[in-house]
Amino acid sequence: MTDATGTGGLQVDPALRDFVADELVPGLDLTPEQFWAIVAELDERFAGRVEQLLRRRDELQEQIDAWHREHGAGDVEALEAFLTEIGYLLPVDEPTIRVERVDREIAEVPGPQLVVPATVPRYALNAANARWGSLYDALYGTDALPLDHELEPGYDERRGAQVIAEADRLLDRFFPLADGSHADVVAYRVPSPGELAVETAAGTTTLADPAQFAGHRPGDGDGDHPAAVLLRRHGLHLELAIDPSTRVGTQHHAGVSDVVLESAVTTIVDLEDSVATVDGPDKVGAYRTWLGLRTGQLTASFGKDGRTVTRSVHGDRTYVGSDGAELTLPGRSLLLVRNVGHHMRLDAVRTAAGRPILEEVLDAVVSAAAALHELRGNGRYSNTRTGSVYIVKPKMHGPDEVSLSVELLAAVEEALGLEPTTLKIGIMDEEKRTSTNLEACIARAADRVIFVNTGFLDRTGDEIHTDFEAGPVVRKDDQRTQTWLTTYEDRNVDVALRAGFAGRAQIGKGMWAKPAAMREMLDTKGAHPRAGANTAWVPSPTAATLHALHYLETDVLAVQQDLRKRPLADRRNLLVPPVLPNGGADLSDEDKRHELETNAQSILGYVVRWVGLGIGCSTVPNLEGVGLMEDRATLRISSQQIANWLHHGLVDEAQVRETFARMAAVVDEQNAGEPGYQPMCADLDRSPSFQAALDLVFSGRQEPNGYTERALTQWRQRAKATHDGGEEPRTREAVLADQAPSPTP
Ligand SMILES: CC(=O)SCCNC(=O)CCNC(=O)[C@H](O)C(C)(C)COP(=O)(O)OP(=O)(O)OC[C@H]1O[C@@H](n2cnc3c(N)ncnc32)[C@H](O)[C@@H]1OP(=O)(O)O
Numbered sequence: 216m217t218d219a220t221g222t223g224g225l226q227v228d229p230a231l232r233d234f235v236a237d238e239l240v241p242g243l244d245l246t247p248e249q250f251w252a253i254v255a256e257l258d259e260r261f262a263g264r265v266e267q268l269l270r271r272r273d274e275l276q277e278q279i280d281a282w283h284r285e286h287g288a289g290d291v292e293a294l295e296a297f298l299t300e301i302g303y304l305l306p307v308d309e310p311t312i313r314v315e316r317v318d319r320e321i322a323e324v325p326g327p328q329l330v331v332p333a334t335v336p337r338y339a340l341n342a343a344n345a346r347w348g349s350l351y352d353a354l355y356g357t358d359a360l361p362l363d364h365e366l367e368p369g370y371d372e373r374r375g376a377q378v379i380a381e382a383d384r385l386l387d388r389f390f391p392l393a394d395g396s397h398a399d400v401v402a403y404r405v406p407s408p409g410e411l412a413v414e415t416a417a418g419t420t421t422l423a424d425p426a427q428f429a430g431h432r433p434g435d436g437d438g439d440h441p442a443a444v445l446l447r448r449h450g451l452h453l454e455l456a457i458d459p460s461t462r463v464g465t466q467h468h469a470g471v472s473d474v475v476l477e478s479a480v481t482t483i484v485d486l487e488d489s490v491a492t493v494d495g496p497d498k499v500g501a502y503r504t505w506l507g508l509r510t511g512q513l514t515a516s517f518g519k520d521g522r523t524v525t526r527s528v529h530g531d532r533t534y535v536g537s538d539g540a541e542l543t544l545p546g547r548s549l550l551l552v553r554n555v556g557h558h559m560r561l562d563a564v565r566t567a568a569g570r571p572i573l574e575e576v577l578d579a580v581v582s583a584a585a586a587l588h589e590l591r592g593n594g595r596y597s598n599t600r601t602g603s604v605y606i607v608k609p610k611m612h613g614p615d616e617v618s619l620s621v622e623l624l625a626a627v628e629e630a631l632g633l634e635p636t637t638l639k640i641g642i643m644d645e646e647k648r649t650s651t652n653l654e655a656c657i658a659r660a661a662d663r664v665i666f667v668n669t670g671f672l673d674r675t676g677d678e679i680h681t682d683f684e685a686g687p688v689v690r691k692d693d694q695r696t697q698t699w700l701t702t703y704e705d706r707n708v709d710v711a712l713r714a715g716f717a718g719r720a721q722i723g724k725g726m727w728a729k730p731a732a733m734r735e736m737l738d739t740k741g742a743h744p745r746a747g748a749n750t751a752w753v754p755s756p757t758a759a760t761l762h763a764l765h766y767l768e769t770d771v772l773a774v775q776q777d778l779r780k781r782p783l784a785d786r787r788n789l790l791v792p793p794v795l796p797n798g799g800a801d802l803s804d805e806d807k808r809h810e811l812e813t814n815a816q817s818i819l820g821y822v823v824r825w826v827g828l829g830i831g832c833s834t835v836p837n838l839e840g841v842g843l844m845e846d847r848a849t850l851r852i853s854s855q856q857i858a859n860w861l862h863h864g865l866v867d868e869a870q871v872r873e874t875f876a877r878m879a880a881v882v883d884e885q886n887a888g889e890p891g892y893q894p895m896c897a898d899l900d901r902s903p904s905f906q907a908a909l910d911l912v913f914s915g916r917q918e919p920n921g922y923t924e925r926a927l928t929q930w931r932q933r934a935k936a937t938h939d940g941g942e943e944p945r946t947r948e949a950v951l952a953d954q955a956p957s958p959t960p
Pocket residue numbers: 329330331332337338339341342485488489519670672673726730753754755756832833834844845846848849956957
């Protein structure tokens with residue numbers, strides 16, 4: 216099946232081997248043999264270091280476990296002294312970053328960051344194009360505005376009127392007129408390129424701040440009928456598309472057929488926690504998307520609204536600027552790619568001795584080689600105007616692991632002949648040893664770090680695992696208000712600002728994990744820019760458009776200047792374990808039952824799609840029917856939560872097994888209409904998904920750092936092997952093709 220000829224002595228899965236030879240390297244100054252020789256050499260060079268660092272994680276965890284066994288949650292000063300003594304806490308030495316050649320989308324323009332699984336080209340293309348999004352669509356098709364009547368099929372005029380009124384309200388808020396309201400406008404005119412004339416019944420007015428007028432797109436005839444008016448606030452653009460001949464334009468008082476917002480300023484194409492890639496063909500699927508986005512050649516065809524749609528990447532947008540010169544704005548989100556962490560091994564490529572290689576090595580080399588097409592000018596469009604490639608590194612524990620990542624990127628640059636520091640790094644601050652030593656972590660990457668981001672989901676999982684022996688942890692939903700978490704969020708911003716991130720790099724906040732709850736997001740996620748974050752994660756293009764409103768509202772760069780003056784959040788508060796008072800004795804049986812059921816249901820709801828269908832990120836309804844985005848990081852929390860309560864006797868094994876069996880029936884019911892779905896309850900003992908869920912919980916205590924990848928991967932591989940004799944395992948693409956398209960207005 217595999218053959219080591221021409222692959223640097225590596226045994227390479229045929230799908231990967233063909234992808235590299237036929238798709239990745241042609242057009243580069245690189246042969247497949249050279250490519251694999253680079254991978255082999257880097258794997259060999261770094262494998263020992265990685266093993267050592269993983270052992271260090273385990274050693275520290277064992278020491279921390281022993282301390283908590285003796286002291287319980289303990290006294291925080293004593294804990295600090297102990298963690299310092301064992302080398303977990305390192306001296307604080309404030310760094311200054313020196314990163315250069317960073318695109319303005321990262322350095323200067325605060326705005327939403329979209330994340331998209333690399334395994335779904337249809338979604339990835341949508342994400343790349345989500346730089347611009349229709350505010351009308353986002354308001355029409357979600358719960359952002361209350362809906363008090365049943366929508367007419369097609370276009371509902373009452374809903375349309377509600378959307379237009381809300382858009383007017385937002386325009387008044389962000390782009391006020393010198394006189395009157397946008398709701399009174401009958402025409403937007405551009406008599407000369409630098410001048411916006413706004414006609415209302417009361418006469419002609421303009422913007423209260425004329426500098427907000429950024430340009431226009433000429434329509435038919437003179438400036439009385441522009442096709443688009445471009446406005447700008449806090450570095451973000453908003454386009455009034457004017458076309459009175461359309462259905463919406465006819466209804467609008469000034470012919471505005473859409474309000475288009477600059478939305479996903481940046482996008483992370485994810486090779487990590489939102490994908491299920493367990494073998495060569497899976498990895499090829501994900502790599503092909505990244506390559507196709509960088510060459511601009513990626514397309515996806517699918518059925519939607521009864522017709523076949525072919526999606527490809529959008530071009531740039533051109534206007535006449537307010538200075539009269541042509542103004543070109545990027546049509547696509549600036550793309551980053553998230554690679555896997557140090558703990559991942561890839562079965563699909565093995566050394567001559569049979570050892571699976573470091574998956575991060577292959578990710579890094581492929582990520583850079585794909586981008587090389589564009590850096591060499593072979594892409595249809597350019598992602599970067601500064602010649603940088605943005606790689607996000609997850610799940611690093613402390614500064615030595617950051618150094619390892621930096622050295623790997625430097626080695627890839629050297630091997631591919633890239634200028635030093637071309638490969639930039641986004642540091643996910645999502646493991647406790649990174650948060651508590653954030654200054655040192657940033658220092659190790661000072662000349663290439665382009666973000667620190669509070670990945671609070673993994674971080675919560677790691678908190679539970681690190682404090683496992685301190686006592687039973689608080690309920691999952693109560694983590695959000697714990698001292699460690701609020702300190703972590705504040706301190707991440709404080710440290711980054713002191714290190715000089717403002718105007719140079721991103722300070723990011725975490726994912727909005729309720730994909731359909733847009734009203735709630737609008738009401739709460741504005742806290743992210745107000746907390747000094749110049750970006751925060753959203754799960755979909757629609758969420759990006761709505762979250763963009765928060766950056767129009769808040770001038771993040773001004774907030775950052777103010778925050779710079781506040782005292783640094785106290786690192787000691789990061790050490791307060793989130794354990795229940797009185798060992799959980801205050802919780803009622805009903806509280807415990809509910810928490811157990813909630814976590815069991817979310818574990819099963821996610822795992823059944825990962826293991827059974829190869830889908831790495833899903834919306835799973837919770838027991839209250841609210842759809843929650845679940846990925847490997849949320850799974851880490853849920854499985855650690857149950858494992859921790861089991862360990863401390865809040866629940867027992869029989870109860871856990873009984874609850875999982877009961878929840879399996881609920882999850883089967885929820886997925887009953889899913890093509891290719893294998894119900895767990897048909898035979899729980901033989902269901903790979905059900906067994907994976909139990910594995911995650913019952914191995915949760917021993918599993919290094921509480922990660923979920925080992926169990927998921929093994930059970931998915933087993934499920935695929937079972938399929939081998941019969942039906943082919945279904946891919947997400949196949950599942951999507953069978954699904955009715957989502958209702959978009
Ligand atoms: C802890 C962490 O690491 S968080 C980071 C990992 N998480 C993520 O990456 C979340 C990414 N988001 C997603 O995967 C999805 O939005 C989900 C799984 C949450 C929901 O997916 P679905 O149920 O299929 O979404 P839904 O049916 O509401 O919408 C589908 C439409 O939205 C689009 N869409 C949904 N999510 C995205 C996305 N992230 N990027 C681009 N387009 C998207 C799809 O292209 C599709 O539109 P189309 O029919 O025109 O192609």
